[in-house]
Amino acid sequence: GDLNQKFVLEAKGEVAALAETINDMTDTLRTFADQVTTVAREVGIEGKLGGQAKVPGASGTWKDLTDNVNQLAGNLTSQVRAIAEVSTAVTRGDLTRSITVEAEGEVAALKNNINQMIGNLKDTTDKNTEQDWLKTNLAKFSGMMQGQRSITSVAQLIMSELTPLVDARLGTFFIVDDSQELSMIASYAFSERKNLSSKYKFKEGLVGQCAFERKTILLTHPPSDYIRISSASGESPPANIIVLPVLFEGALKAVIELASFKPFTQNYLNFLDQLMDSIGVILNMISSSMRTEELLQELKKSNAELEAQAKELEDKAKLLEVKNQEVELASRSVEEKAEQLSLISKYKSEFLANMSHELRTPLNSLLILSKTLEENKDHNLSPEQVKFASTINSAGQDLLALINEILDLSKVEAGKMPVDPKGVKIAQVKDYLEQTFRPIAGHKHLEFKVSADASVPKNMITDENRLQQILKNLLSNAFKFTETGGVTLNISTLKKDRRFNIDTLSNAKTILSFSVKDTGIGIPSDKQKLIFEAFQQADGTTSRKYGGTGLGLTISREIARLLGGVIEVESTPGEGSTFTLYLPQNYIGQDVSRVIKPEQEFARPELPPQADFTGCKVLVVDDDMRNIFAITSILENQGMIVSHAENGKIAVKSLKNDPSISIVLMDTMMPEMDGLEAMRAIRKIPEFEALPIISLTAKAMKGDREQCLEAGASDYITKPVDAKNLLAMMHFWLKKDAQVQQVQA
Structure with a gap:
């Protein structure tokens, strides 16, 4: 590996040439190795890029090797510098850059990863930017709308700020009223046109439909003639139209419509969706505040x-x-x-x-x-x-x-006259009146007719005695004041179309009329009301000529009222009179079970033909000798033994002296000790607790009978005394006393 060594030969010719060639090759190789080592050191250790290997005189393969090394260094330099440049740009906030240099293998993978990272970072940044924009503007609108006191003012403020913020160029604000109608109260760049309305009902147009559905409506690419956004320079149709409902707790408050030349971004749509909630809250607050203000003014x-x-x-x-x-x-x-x-x-x-x-x-x-x-x-x-x-x-x-x-x-x-309503056969009433007045008609040589229409029911519910009392009064008057001609009594049912001022007749299903008509002297029209007043007749000569107290009609009128009816009169002087009694078929009055005559509580038996009073001892207590004489004559005729006492004190003494007395007839009003006190004293004596005592009184007022019975009387009879009734009552109590004594024995 030592490239510094050279061939040193003492040779000539081809060997010398070969040695020189080898030495040249070794020098070239040494130079190439030095250059490659330098480039490798600069790139790998020193981090310097852009270095090139320089091998002077290299040719052929050595030149190719040098070029390849330089190309490798150049590619690596361009790739690293590209990555560095993009990284620097990203670091400075420029997320639009990407690595575009060509690369292979791991460098290519690195490039792609960095580009993907930049893309993710850009997306995140964009989202954060959008959220910041959304929150900032929501806060801005919230602060801007705070403190507003007028719906119209806040609506116009929203239109002025919101429309340009979301790149819209036209906006309208519709408020909903109590009649479910939408009225435009604010706008942005809105131009009134013939085909555009400022009022909508629910389901009418997109505004009305949005209000009805309470949902956002987004219209993309509307027709060119749908609506136009205009300015001084010109006009053009929008690309997007959005209609948004403003709600508060589900209740519609308003509708906002916006139009834009370009589509609304998703961020704008999200912003609008959230802003509508804030607007709903503000509108509700303003409405409540205005209502409170109105109430305050009303209160003031x-x-x-x-x-x-x-x-x-x-x-x-x-x-x-x-x-x-x-x-x-x-x-x-x-x-x-x-x-x-x-x-x-x-x-x-x-x-x-x-x-x-x-x-x-x-x-x-x-x-x-x-x-x-x-x-x-x-x-x-x-x-x-x-x-x-x-x-x-x-x-x-x-x-x-x-x-x-x-x-x-x-x-x-x-108001103390009792009423005893019960079933009454009308035919019996008719027969009774005919039998009663037929002799009178014959005596006065007058015609007398009693009739009943076919429509008249067989029965009615009323007080029979009171009904007879009224009709006898009316018939008695008719015969009294009629010298020639006749008297008629007609019973009929009244037609439904007749109206009365008394509820018992107005509410009655069937009304009966009893009409008494005569051909007598008649009554002047100005006297027809007067005759119903107590002690009154048509004139003074009537009383002198015909007699009477003038009480009959007064009593009849009042009894008719008690029975739920009325009496009416029609008359012509010199021609006669017609008195008509109107009664409901069924008596309508107090609880029938409670309106009972007191006399009904006790039996009134008839005197048996075989009744025998012989030897019966009777004590008659009365301070009037005339009564004692009269009653004694009746009793003695029946074989009774009669003793008498002038007052209650003597009566008590007489009973004590003669306990064999069987029955006592006691007057009530006497001097020294009256009948009531005497009866109480007698009842305190044990042996006389069951002694029959019949109270005889000339009093006939309400409560007299009850007082007598409470004082100890067995029964009660009013004066003048009817002999048969008295004897029948005495027989009843003597028989009852005998039965009690028999049981006790």
């Missing part, structure tokens, strides 16, 4: 109005206080009047009760004795005397009817 206005009203109310309160004082004074006056009226009503009731007692007490003996004389069981009176007795009894009955009418009116006015 309301407060001002309330202050004015408060002042007005204060004034009114003062006035009201004065009025209240006046009302209080008036109220006190009314209370005093009410107390006076209550006292008057109490006095009236007491007066009626006392009047009833004072009238019924003598009337009791009068009716009993006159009836006894009329019956003439001993046949010791002449026919004329019997007629006198009958006349006395009839007059007494008329007086009793008058008393009953006055008491009925009092009960009606106090």
Whole structure:
């Protein structure tokens, strides 16, 4: 390997030439080796590129070897320098460069890896740049929109900033109202045209469709005549149109439309998508703020109005206080009047009760004795005397009817008249009235006809006694005031088209009418309302000529109201009158089960023909000797043994002295000890707890019977006493007492 050695020969000729050739070759080889070593050292150890091997005089193979070494060094230099240059550019931030030098093998792989790395780095940098741009501009818009108080102002601000930012050249901003209509409130480079609208309904156009679907619509390559972006220099159609919904919590707030000469990049689309959320929040805040402001203004206005009203109310309160004082004074006056009226009503009731007692007490003996004389069981009176007795009894009955009418009116006015609704056969009512008034018609030589239409139902629900009372009053008046002609009673059903001012008739399915028509004196039209008032007749001469108290129609009208009906009158003076009672077929009133006559709680048996009172001891307690005499005559005629006491105190003493007394007839109003107190005293004595006591009273007001029963009476009967009813009641209680004693024995 020592190339410094040379051939040294002492020769000539070809050998000398060969030695010289070998020495030249050795020199060339040494030079080549030195050059190659130098290039290798510079590249491999010193890192110097661009070196070349220089072998002077090399030719042939040596020249080729030198050229190959130099080519290898040159290729390596160009490749490394290319890589270094690109790397330096990348280091300085230029990511557009790439290694383009040709290479093979591992160098080629290195080149490709570096190029790929540069590409990845460029993509990452681009993405980061886009994100920075997106975040920066979102923050910019968020800050820019903060503090805005007007939707129109913020909409115009968005259009002015957003449109150029995303390389758009035209923009519109539509707000949605309560009627689901979109109205343009802001724009950018928008020109009004005939075919373009500034208002849209849902599903109308792309704006309306976007609002309906709440989704972004991207239109690429629209037709050239679709819309044009214009400037002073000219106009051109856009390449892209995007329509975006602005939502807040799913609710549509607005729609934004943008048009651009070039397609919107993905970064722009992402930015717009995120910006719409921010705009939705801002619009909602502004709307809420505006609504709050409106409410605040309304509140201020309301407060001002309330202050004015408060002042007005204060004034009114003062006035009201004065009025209240006046009302209080008036109220006190009314209370005093009410107390006076209550006292008057109490006095009236007491007066009626006392009047009833004072009238019924003598009337009791009068009716009993006159009836006894009329019956003439001993046949010791002449026919004329019997007629006198009958006349006395009839007059007494008329007086009793008058008393009953006055008491009925009092009960009606106090609202204490009971109603007993039940099934009523209309045919029986019709027959009863015909039998009752047929003799009167015959006596006055008047025609009398009772009829019922075919449409009339067989039954109705009402109080039969009250119905008969009304119709008897109407028929009695008709016969009273009719001298010639006749009286008719017609029962029919009313047509549906008739209207009444009373709910019971308006709501009734079927209405019955009872019309009483006469050919009597008639009633003037100005007197037709007056006749229904208490103690009133058409004129004074009527009362003097025909008699009567004028209470019948008043009582009839009030009873008709109790039954849910009305009475109407039609009349012509000199021709006659028609009184019509209208009633619902089915009574509509209080709970039927609760409206029961008190008398229904106790039996009213008939007197059996075989009833025997012989030897029965009766104590009659009454302070009026006339009553004692009259009742005693009835009882003794039945074989009873009668004793009497003038007051309750004597009665209690009499019972103690004679415990064999079978029954007591007790008056209620007596001096020293009244009947109620006496009955309580008797019931306290054990041996008289079950003794039959029948209360006889001339009182007939509501509550009298209950007081008697609570005091200890077994039963109750009002004066004037009907002999048959009294005997039947006595027989019932004597029989019941006998059964009790038999069981106890």
